[in-house]
Amino acid sequence: MNNTILKFLERHDFDLSLIKKKCDLGVKSSKDVNPIIAKYYIGKGEEQQRIYVADIVGYDYSYMNLDNSNIIDNMSYFYNENGDGYSTRSLSLLDIPTDEIVYRLMGSFTRDPMYLMEADKGKYVIDSNGLHRLHILKAHYLKELSELEEGDAIGHKILEDKYMVETMARKVDYLKTYSSFLFQQIARYYGCDFDIRPQYDDYGELTGKVTIELRGKNEKLVLNDKQFIKLLKDEIANFLNDNSISKKDKKHFIDFVGQTIEEYDSFKEYIKQNLQEIYNECFSDEVEVG
Amino acid sequence: MELLKCETSDIENTEKYILKNGEKEIGYGYIKGVEINPIEIFIYENERSNGYGKLLFSKLLEIIKEKEAKLLTFDLPEEQYRMINIVAYSGGRYISIKNGVRRYILPIK
Numbered sequence: 001m002n003n004t005i006l007k008f009l010e011r012h013d014f015d016l017s018l019i020k021k022k023c024d025l026g027v028k029s030s031k032d033v034n035p036i037i038a039k040y041y042i043g044k045g046e047e048q049q050r051i052y053v054a055d056i057v058g059y060d061y062s063y064m065n066l067d068n069s070n071i072i073d074n075m076s077y078f079y080n081e082n083g084d085g086y087s088t089r090s091l092s093l094l095d096i097p098t099d100e101i102v103y104r105l106m107g108s109f110t111r112d113p114m115y116l117m118e119a120d121k122g123k124y125v126i127d128s129n130g131l132h133r134l135h136i137l138k139a140h141y142l143k144e145l146s147e148l149e150e151g152d153a154i155g156h157k158i159l160e161d162k163y164m165v166e167t168m169a170r171k172v173d174y175l176k177t178y179s180s181f182l183f184q185q186i187a188r189y190y191g192c193d194f195d196i197r198p199q200y201d202d203y204g205e206l207t208g209k210v211t212i213e214l215r216g217k218n219e220k221l222v223l224n225d226k227q228f229i230k231l232l233k234d235e236i237a238n239f240l241n242d243n244s245i246s247k248k249d250k251k252h253f254i255d256f257v258g259q260t261i262e263e264y265d266s267f268k269e270y271i272k273q274n275l276q277e278i279y280n281e282c283f284s285d286e287v288e289v290g
Numbered sequence: 291m292e293l294l295k296c297e298t299s300d301i302e303n304t305e306k307y308i309l310k311n312g313e314k315e316i317g318y319g320y321i322k323g324v325e326i327n328p329i330e331i332f333i334y335e336n337e338r339s340n341g342y343g344k345l346l347f348s349k350l351l352e353i354i355k356e357k358e359a360k361l362l363t364f365d366l367p368e369e370q371y372r373m374i375n376i377v378a379y380s381g382g383r384y385i386s387i388k389n390g391v392r393r394y395i396l397p398i399k
Contacts, residue, residue: 041387063371086339115378128378170384197386197393204361204383204397 002076008094009072012143016072019146027058027068033119034264037172040181042198044173045206046115051124053141053163056116056134059126072142075135090132098140102162105133109166117170121266127170137163173198175225176210178270179232183212185256186239189249229274236278258282291316293349307353309333309346316342319350326365328354331373338372347376355398362396 009016019025030038061067066074079094080087096104114130126134141163148155180196187194195213199222200206210228212221223231240250261268261282271279291311299306304320317333329350333343354362364382366374368390378384382394 039387041384043383043385046383060368060371063369084339085341117384127384128375195388197388200361200385200395202360204395206385 001073002080002082004079004081004091004094005072005075008075008079008139011094012098012140014139014143015146019072019142022146023142025070025072025142027061027066027071027074028119028123028125029058029060029062029068030117030119030125031060032068033057033123033125034266036181036260036264036267037118037120037177040177040184042173042176042180042196042210043206044171044176044198046168046170048113049167049169050164051116051167051169052160053134053137053165054145054160055122056124056126056138056167057119059131059134071135071138075139078132078135090136093132093136096136098143101137101140102165105137105165108133113168114165115170116167118172120172120264121269124167124169130167137165174266174270175274176228178267179228179274180210182257182275183232183235185253186235189239189245189253233275233277236275254278254282291345293346305353307346307350309342309349317346319346321350321353326363328359328362329364331376343372343376344379347380351380351396351398359398361398364394364396365391366394367391 008014058068058071061074064077066077078087079091081091093101093105112129114126114133115128116124116130117127119125141159144159144162148159176196176198183194183196193215195211195215197211198206199209199211209222209224212223212231213219221231239245239253257271257278261271261279268279271282291309294308294310296306296308299320301320301322303324304322306318306320308318309316315334316337317331319329319331322328322330329347331343331346331350333346362382364373364377366377368374368387374392374394377394377396380396381399382396384392384394386393
C-alpha cells in the first residue's frame with residue numbers, strides 16, 4: 001500500500017482492521033463469478049441501470065497484475081501521487097469525505113458512465129470504464145458497512161440506497177450464451193468446432209438472432225431463439241441416441257450438466273425454462289441413455 | 291498534438307499515421323483496408339497511461355468516418371485490455387467471445 005492510500009485512510013478515519021474483520025475485500029473477475037458466461041458470452045446490448053456498489057464485485061485484475069484479495073490494497077495502482085498520468089488523474093477524489101462521495105460523483109455517472117459487464121445475474125464487473133471510481137466508492141462503502149451493527153437491517157437498507165449508482169450495464173443474453181455453451185459441449189464429442197455469434201445489422205444493431213457456422217465450412221445458419229433451442233434439443237437427443245458415442249460419454253455429459261445446474265442458479269433457470277427434459281434427465285434416479 | 295499521415299506505410303495496404311506532440315513522437319497507427327481490426331495503434335511505452343491511445347484511436351476513427359464506413363469490427367484477445375478499453379470507450383459494443391478473443395462492433399455515427 002503506497003503513502004497516498006495510507007494518507008487517504010488516515011484522513012477519513014478508516015479502521016482497516018475492523019473492515020478486514022467484518023467485510024469481504026476480495027476482487028472477482030468475470031471468470032471467478034461464472035466461467036461459463038465469461039467463456040461463451042453473447043451479449044444483448046447495454047442499458048442504463050442503477051446498480052448497488054456491493055453488486056459490482058470486481059474486474060479482470062489479472063491483466064493489471066493485481067492481486068484479488070484486497071481491493072483497498074489495489075487502490076495504490078489507481079491512486080499514486082508519485083505515479084504516471086493514470087494514477088494521478090483522479091487524486092482529487094481522495095479528498096472527498098465519506099458522507100459526500102456518492103453525491104459528488106453523481107455528475108460523473110452521466111458525463112462519463114461507468115461501463116459494467118454482467119458476470120451473472122445480479123453480479124457485475126467493471127468492463128471498460130470506472131475503475132478509479134469503483135475503488136473509491138468501494139472503500140467508503142466498506143468503511144460504512146464495517147461500522148454497522150450485526151443485524152442492523154435498516155442500516156443496510158440505508159447503505160444500499162446511498163450506494164446505488166447510475167451505470168451502463170452490458171447485459172448477458174442467457175439463452176444464447178448457455179445454448180452456445182451446451183452446443184459446443186456436444187460438438188466436442190464429434191471433434192467439431194462451431195462459430196456461434198449474435199447477428200447484427202449494418203448499423204451494429206443486434207437482430208436477436210444467432211449465426212452458427214461450422215469451422216472450415218462455408219454454410220451459415222441464422223436462427224431466432226426458438227429455432228436455436230429446437231436445434232439444440234435435436235442435437236442433444238441425437239447425441240444421447242447415437243450408438244457411436246459411448247454410454248460413459250453420455251453419462252459424463254448428463255452428470256456435467258447436472259453439476260453445472262447445481263453450481264449456477266442462472267444456468268438452472270435457463271435449463272428449466274428451455275430444456276426441462278434435460279433437467280429431468282439430470283435429476284432422475286435412473287439415467288437412461290441410448 | 292497533431293496527427294501526420296506518412297507518405298508510405300511499412301505495412302501493405304494500410305495508411306500509416308504518426309501522433310506527435312511538437313517534435314516528440316507519441317505513437318503511430320494504421321488504417322487497414324480489412325474487415326476485422328481496421329484500426330491498429332501503438333503508443334511508445336514511456337508515453338502510455340496518459341490518454342494518448344484514446345486520442346490516437348479517436349483521430350483515426352474520424353478519418354475512417356470520412357470514408358463512409360458504417361460499422362467496424364474488432365476481434366481482440368482478452369490480454370489486449372488496453373485496446374479493449376479504447377475500443378469500448380469509443381463506442382464499441384462487446385457482443386461475443388470465442389477462444390479468449392472478444393468481438394466488438396463499433397457503429398460509425
